[in-house]
Amino acid sequence: MTDLWQDAMDHAVSAARGAGQVVREALLEDRMVMVKSSSVDLVTQTDQKVEQLIIQSVKEKFPTHRFIGEESVAAGEPCVLSDEPTWIIDPIDGTTNFVHRFPFVAVSIGFSVNKQRAEPAGRASGPGQQRAGPAGPGQQLSRASGPSQRAGPAAEPLLAFLQVEFGVVYSCLEDKMFTARRGRGSFCNGDPLQVSEQKAIQQSIIATEFGSDRDPEVVDKIFSSLRNILCIPVHGIRSAGTAAINMCLVASGCVEAYYEIGMHVWDLAAASLIVSEAGGVLMDVEGGPFDLMSRRVIAANNRTIAERISGEIQAYAPARDDAAAPGADP
Ligand SMILES: O=P([O-])([O-])O[C@@H]1[C@H](O)[C@H](O)[C@@H](O)[C@H](O)[C@H]1O
Numbered sequence: 001m002t003d004l005w006q007d008a009m010d011h012a013v014s015a016a017r018g019a020g021q022v023v024r025e026a027l028l029e030d031r032m033v034m035v036k037s038s039s040v041d042l043v044t045q046t047d048q049k050v051e052q053l054i055i056q057s058v059k060e061k062f063p064t065h066r067f068i069g070e071e072s073v074a075a076g077e078p079c080v081l082s083d084e085p086t087w088i089i090d091p092i093d094g095t096t097n098f099v100h101r102f103p104f105v106a107v108s109i110g111f112s113v114n115k116q117r118a119e120p121a122g123r124a125s126g127p128g129q130q131r132a133g134p135a136g137p138g139q140q141l142s143r144a145s146g147p148s149q150r151a152g153p154a155a156e157p158l159l160a161f162l163q164v165e166f167g168v169v170y171s172c173l174e175d176k177m178f179t180a181r182r183g184r185g186s187f188c189n190g191d192p193l194q195v196s197e198q199k200a201i202q203q204s205i206i207a208t209e210f211g212s213d214r215d216p217e218v219v220d221k222i223f224s225s226l227r228n229i230l231c232i233p234v235h236g237i238r239s240a241g242t243a244a245i246n247m248c249l250v251a252s253g254c255v256e257a258y259y260e261i262g263m264h265v266w267d268l269a270a271a272s273l274i275v276s277e278a279g280g281v282l283m284d285v286e287g288g289p290f291d292l293m294s295r296r297v298i299a300a301n302n303r304t305i306a307e308r309i310s311g312e313i314q315a316y317a318p319a320r321d322d323a324a325a326p327g328a329d330p
C-alpha cells in the first residue's frame with residue numbers, strides 16, 4: 001500500500017536541514033531584532049526568511065497543502081487546523097536564544113491531517129503501522145512503558161484528537177534531527193528515543209520556561225508553580241529556551257517532564273508527537289486532555305509525574321491560538 005505521507009516527511013526533514021544551515025550562517029552576521037506582542041517577544045529577518053523558504057519549498061511539491069507558520073500568523077494569516085493536510089511551522093524556536101547566540105535553536109515542522117477524526121484507541125492508523133495505539137498528541141493515554149510494550153488497550157472509547165502525522169525538530173546548532181511518525185516511534189539522527197523510566201518526581205529534572213508575558217500576575221503564578229515544584233523537592237529545574245528542544249529532551253530521557261503555559265501550536269506540534277512516540281504522555285496543565293491550540297502543556301515520561309506536576313501548577317489560560325479564527329472550535 002502506498003505510504004501517503006512519507007514523501008512529505010522526507011521533504012520536512014530536508015527542509016529543516018536546509019533551514020538549519022540558513023540559521024547557522026545567520027548567527028555569524030548581525031541580527032536585526034524586531035518585536036511582536038511585547039518588547040520581549042522577538043523576531044528577526046531570519047525567522048521570516050526561513051519560514052518563507054520552508055513554505056515555498058512545500059508549495060512547489062504539495063500545492064494544495066495548508067500552513068500555520070509562526071511568522072505568517074504574526075503577519076495576519078489565520079491559525080486554523082482543518083481536515084486538510086497542514087504544515088505547522090516554527091522557523092526558529094528559540095528566537096531569543098538565536099538573538100543572543102545562546103546555543104539551543106530549533107526548526108520545528110509538524111504535519112497534521114484529519115483534525116478531529118475519531119478513532120478507537122488501539123487501531124492501527126496507517127500503512128506500515130508497527131505499533132497499536134493512537135500516537136497523536138491530542139490523546140491522553142499513559143504510555144509509561146517502553147516502545148516494545150506500547151500496544152494500546154483493545155477497547156478504549158472513541159477519542160477525538162488532533163492527528164499529527166509526523167514531527168520534525170532540527171536542533172540546528174547541535175546538529176540533532178529529531179523525527180517521529182505517528183505509530184512508528186521517535187528518533188534522533190536515526191537512533192530510537194525512549195523517555196526516562198524514572199517514577200519518582202523527587203529524582204527527576206523538570207524543564208520549564210518563563211515565556212514572554214511580563215504581566216506581574218502571570219509572573220507571580222509562574223514563580224509560584226516553580227516554587228511548588230522545586231520544593232517537592234526535585235533534582236533540578238532546567239530551561240533550554242525553546243519549547244521544542246525541551247520536549248525533545250523529555251523524549252530523549254534527559255529530563256522527566258516539561259511544562260509551560262503561553263507557548264504556541266507551532267512550538268508544540270512536532271515535538272508533541274516526538275514525546276508521545278517515545279513513550280511519553282501529554283496533558284493539560286490542569287490534568288485534562290492536551291489541546292494543541294490551548295497554549296498549555298505538560299509533557300512527561302509517565303502519567304504519575306505529569307499528574308503530580310499538574311497538582312502544583314498555578315494555572316491560567318492565555319488566549320487560544322485559534323481564538324480569532326472564523327469557525328474555530330468553541
Ligand atoms: O518565539 P519562539 O522562540 O519561537 O518560541 C518560544 C520558545 O519556545 C520559548 O522557549 C517559550 O518559552 C516561548 O513560549 C515560545 O514562544
Ligand SMILES: [Mg+2]
Binds near residue numbers: 090093243
Ligand atoms: Mg517557537
